[in-house]
Amino acid sequence: MRSSLRAFVAVVALLPLAACPGSSDEPDARNVVLITLDTTRRDSLGVFGGREGITPNLDAFAAECVLYDNARTTAPLTLPAHTSMLTGLYPPRHGVRDNALTPVPRGATTLAEKAQEAGIATGAVVAAAVLSSPYGLDQGFDLYDEPERAAGDHSYAARHADEVTARATAWLEGLGADERFFLWAHYFDPHRPNDPTDELLARADGDRYLACVARMDDGVGDLLDALRARDDWDDTLVIIVADHGEARGEHGEGTHAVFVYDSTIRVPMMVRFPTSMERSEGSVEPAASVVDVFPTAIDLLGLGSAGAIDGVSLRTPPPADRGVYFESYYGRIYYGWSPLVGWADADAKYVHSTAPELYATDVDPGELRNVVAERDPAPFVAALEALSKKPALDPDAEPIDRDILAALEKMGYAGSGAAGELPGPLELDPDRPSPHTRPDELRALVMAASTSGAEPADRSRVIATLEGVLTRDPRNPWAWARLGRMLIEAEDWPRAAQALEQVRALDVPWPEDRLRLAQCYLELKRPADAAATLEETLELDADNRTALGKLVEIYQALGRTADAARAFERLESLQR
Numbered sequence: 001m002r003s004s005l006r007a008f009v010a011v012v013a014l015l016p017l018a019a020c021p022g023s024s025d026e027p028d029a030r031n032v033v034l035i036t037l038d039t040t041r042r043d044s045l046g047v048f049g050g051r052e053g054i055t056p057n058l059d060a061f062a063a064e065c066v067l068y069d070n071a072r073t074t075a076p077l078t079l080p081a082h083t084s085m086l087t088g089l090y091p092p093r094h095g096v097r098d099n100a101l102t103p104v105p106r107g108a109t110t111l112a113e114k115a116q117e118a119g120i121a122t123g124a125v126v127a128a129a130v131l132s133s134p135y136g137l138d139q140g141f142d143l144y145d146e147p148e149r150a151a152g153d154h155s156y157a158a159r160h161a162d163e164v165t166a167r168a169t170a171w172l173e174g175l176g177a178d179e180r181f182f183l184w185a186h187y188f189d190p191h192r193p194n195d196p197t198d199e200l201l202a203r204a205d206g207d208r209y210l211a212c213v214a215r216m217d218d219g220v221g222d223l224l225d226a227l228r229a230r231d232d233w234d235d236t237l238v239i240i241v242a243d244h245g246e247a248r249g250e251h252g253e254g255t256h257a258v259f260v261y262d263s264t265i266r267v268p269m270m271v272r273f274p275t276s277m278e279r280s281e282g283s284v285e286p287a288a289s290v291v292d293v294f295p296t297a298i299d300l301l302g303l304g305s306a307g308a309i310d311g312v313s314l315r316t317p318p319p320a321d322r323g324v325y326f327e328s329y330y331g332r333i334y335y336g337w338s339p340l341v342g343w344a345d346a347d348a349k350y351v352h353s354t355a356p357e358l359y360a361t362d363v364d365p366g367e368l369r370n371v372v373a374e375r376d377p378a379p380f381v382a383a384l385e386a387l388s389k390k391p392a393l394d395p396d397a398e399p400i401d402r403d404i405l406a407a408l409e410k411m412g413y414a415g416s417g418a419a420g421e422l423p424g425p426l427e428l429d430p431d432r433p434s435p436h437t438r439p440d441e442l443r444a445l446v447m448a449a450s451t452s453g454a455e456p457a458d459r460s461r462v463i464a465t466l467e468g469v470l471t472r473d474p475r476n477p478w479a480w481a482r483l484g485r486m487l488i489e490a491e492d493w494p495r496a497a498q499a500l501e502q503v504r505a506l507d508v509p510w511p512e513d514r515l516r517l518a519q520c521y522l523e524l525k526r527p528a529d530a531a532a533t534l535e536e537t538l539e540l541d542a543d544n545r546t547a548l549g550k551l552v553e554i555y556q557a558l559g560r561t562a563d564a565a566r567a568f569e570r571l572e573s574l575q576r
Helices: 056-062 078-087 111-117 161-173 198-203 208-228 290-301 330-335 378-388 402-410 439-450 456-472 477-489 493-505 511-523 527-540 545-557 561-575
Strands: 031-037 066-072 121-125 143-145 181-187 236-242 269-272 282-289 324-328 340-344 349-352 357-359
Touching: 031 078, 031 111, 031 208, 031 290, 056 208, 056 269, 078 111, 078 290, 111 121, 111 181, 111 290, 121 161, 143 161, 161 181, 161 208, 181 208, 198 208, 208 236, 236 290, 282 290, 282 324, 324 378, 330 477, 340 378, 349 378, 439 456, 439 477, 456 477, 477 493, 477 511, 493 511, 511 527, 511 545, 527 545, 545 561
Parallel strands: 031 181, 031 236, 066 282, 121 143, 121 181
Antiparallel strands: 066 269, 236 269, 324 340, 340 349, 349 357
């Protein structure tokens, strides 16, 4: 037996469908409900081998569903994964590679847009700032209900499951009796910081993560009850899938984002088809992906062609030999490490980096033995090469709002908002180490990120930790940037300037760290250097008001009155 899922439900044959695409004027589904479970490990659900009693609602609902035993996400990050769900494209094609870089291109065709064009009501209720409307997933939604933040509020702005459910059900209740709909409900509870009640903690035997999974399950259960009470329940397609998992210490990763082991890449996925389709419940073992959400919904809603996408409709089981793509560019963007890209089928998984890995996941689900020296990875590499040749969407030029980036940093992400040009899936720099070879360094970086530095003792500890990391890895831009910030807090201006100069020397386009370097130069009585650095900041972020304001002051002090006037005029235009 290949998975614990088989212990729950026997694999059964899938009966012929009542209709095939184009065989009827009526769509197979009147409505679609997409429920996304943020940061939810596959084995946190009882139906996928988790502890009994944590997810009773999802486990019970699974009996009505087809379960995808080898489903994977496209990236262990919320925004890229959800973009893949709603466009049917892999990250190299839709261009969203991180939570803090670029929004979903306006040229993308989303599931909500396709539904809206067909006259279907579209509503989304999202639970966290990482999916705020400036990131672009609001395209096509009549309602895009997101957490509110006051201007300048750098909290991570997350909602609990009960609020998501209440808002989603309120929207459903406002629909017309005969109105078709597409609802997306996003649940965020398992994401850190885990803040369960004492009752939930008791239910999870003190496990804070599982206690938050349990709270999410309660909310999802209430939403499913509201849907079951509707007259159109039998005609509603329901897709429940996690955007990514949570490592919880496996392979040396505490949370998610950097590594691409199956603790964060393999996800729970279940689909409840309309009753008219006569699908048998059970498990399906060929590879599936979150990119399959888009074409499945398009197909069953009867919305025509899904276009040139990467996903497949789950109307029928995926081909037995199918492979799916996944990636993490997080280590490349922030730490200067190699990208991790890969291809997985039902039996094996290849990770391409400067230290390639191949795992026979059918017999080694924990990915403990790298067999790349024993098994030819050429078919996996060929699949990655074929993907790299497919056309990609043109990115939007608009940067992400600075307040939202700060909110992401509160959630534990690096949140710089700029990456420069990223390499293709097969492009490798031999001098960049694989993130999978740096678990100790990653733990040190996570500690440095999670410690505020407000207390001198904490600050000294972070500084010492970062200096140790940089002794081993002097090309790590985030470590230099964090060191610079800690030294600024210590008012050690010479050393702070030296650290931030290293960020600039690594050609990392992070405007906020250029601003901090300019601050150091001003403290060191080097106004000309501060002005030049602020000019660099504006090359990276032309509308940076802080940089413009400082430049006005410095130009005036240096007697550069014409430059001061131009900078002031630009600042005034931005404030109108």
